[in-house]
Amino acid sequence: xxxxxxxxxxxxxxxxxxxxxxxxxxxxxxxxxxxxxxxxxxxxxxxxxxxxxxxxxxxxxxxxxxxxxxxxxxxxxxxxxxxxxxxxxxxxxxxxxxxxxxxxxxxxxxxxxxxxxxxxxxxxxxxxxxxxxxxxxxxxxxxxxxxxxxxxxxxxxxxxxxxxxxxxxxxxxxxxxxxxxxxxxxxxxxxxxxxxxxxxxxxxxxxxxxxxxxxxxxxxxxxxxxxxxxxxxxxxxxxxxxxxxxxxxxxxxxxxxxxxxxxxxxxxxxxxxxxxxxxxxxxxxxxxxxxxxxxxxxxxxxxxxxxxxxxxxxxxxxxxxxxxxxxxxxxxxxxxxxxxxxxxxxxxxxxxxxxxxxxxxxxxxxxxxx
Numbered sequence: 001x002x003x004x005x006x007x008x009x010x011x012x013x014x015x016x017x018x019x020x021x022x023x024x025x026x027x028x029x030x031x032x033x034x035x036x037x038x039x040x041x042x043x044x045x046x047x048x049x050x051x052x053x054x055x056x057x058x059x060x061x062x063x064x065x066x067x068x069x070x071x072x073x074x075x076x077x078x079x080x081x082x083x084x085x086x087x088x089x090x091x092x093x094x095x096x097x098x099x100x101x102x103x104x105x106x107x108x109x110x111x112x113x114x115x116x117x118x119x120x121x122x123x124x125x126x127x128x129x130x131x132x133x134x135x136x137x138x139x140x141x142x143x144x145x146x147x148x149x150x151x152x153x154x155x156x157x158x159x160x161x162x163x164x165x166x167x168x169x170x171x172x173x174x175x176x177x178x179x180x181x182x183x184x185x186x187x188x189x190x191x192x193x194x195x196x197x198x199x200x201x202x203x204x205x206x207x208x209x210x211x212x213x214x215x216x217x218x219x220x221x222x223x224x225x226x227x228x229x230x231x232x233x234x235x236x237x238x239x240x241x242x243x244x245x246x247x248x249x250x251x252x253x254x255x256x257x258x259x260x261x262x263x264x265x266x267x268x269x270x271x272x273x274x275x276x277x278x279x280x281x282x283x284x285x286x287x288x289x290x291x292x293x294x295x296x297x298x299x300x301x302x303x304x305x306x307x308x309x310x311x312x313x314x315x316x317x318x319x320x321x322x323x324x325x326x327x328x329x330x331x332x333x334x335x336x337x338x339x340x341x342x343x344x345x346x347x348x349x350x351x352x353x354x355x356x357x358x359x360x361x362x363x364x365x366x367x368x369x370x
Contacts, residue, residue, distance in 0.1 A: 029122030051155035099273025154200030197363030239357030
């Protein structure tokens with residue numbers, strides 16, 4: 001089943017596999033992607049209990065290298081990179097001159113003077129142009145997106161599943177670390193950054209390897225395919241921001257994260273506006289938990305004492321909790337944890353309490369020896 005777009009969409013190397021598996025397809029970031037297979041609820045719960053494989057080949061990968069690459073990246077990104085070891089990964093933001101978020105991304109240090117940025121699918125082209133316009137002449141830039149496959153295997157049983165199906169012992173990899181491995185003779189880079197809150201692996205390989213890796217992993221009795229619908233409910237339960245919802249080019253990430261993933265010890269593009277929002281925020285992102293299953297949606301209005309104070313950015317039923325949750329930007333004077341707000345859903349007001357993230361607190365992402 002398709003949700004049709006008026007514009008031609010790009011396909012990942014696994015597009016035909018999704019069709020054959022009966023996935024409901026839809027547009028995301030300019031790509032024709034699987035939204036769900038057996039159903040969002042089932043895929044969500046399977047990820048929390050066993051393991052799910054997600055096709056993330058639509059994401060972008062940039063490689064940067066050279067003697068000034070660290071200096072260039074320190075200016076480009078909000079997170080501190082000087083302390084990164086080879087094989088370590090860090091999450092951060094790339095900002096415009098006004099402090100608005102161009103993209104949120106992960107930065108991999110692959111060598112002494114070699115880094116990889118993993119960027120969102122819908123911003124690959126604009127990100128590439130921005131990066132190239134900001135780096136030194138002797139910093140080499142390569143867009144590896146078209147030739148790189150990315151498969152995410154997420155869930156507490158993911159290590160057991162991969163080791164069993166590939167008849168191997170995976171190396172010990174710390175959280176937000178990466179290393180090289182061979183899977184069935186295929187050279188891969190694997191990391192543990194995740195987007196679900198569960199233990200899992202991101203597998204990077206040549207795009208030609210996507211199909212054999214996908215088919216082999218799905219032979220495991222522990223693994224089922226998952227679509228972007230479950231990926232969204234999983235990330236929302238963890239309170240992870242999504243570009244285009246909690247992050248955009250007209251807001252600084254200071255309002256989204258309250259300073260997390262933003263270095264206070266360096267200068268970077270957009271820092272003046274970021275500092276202003278850190279010191280004097282007019283609005284802040286909050287996490288809202290409802291007593292009922294009635295889910296709010298993006299753009300729903302938020303009220304405090306019958307006065308409109310904000311807008312929902314993401315909302316859904318939280319399958320792991322059995323209640324609805326949402327994230328919303330609200331006036332900073334209404335953003336205190338424990339505060340009860342009202343969300344207008346289809347013309348009716350429903351109470352929601354501001355809670356501390358993550359909503360779901362039993363994730364295994366940082367677990368040991370799974």
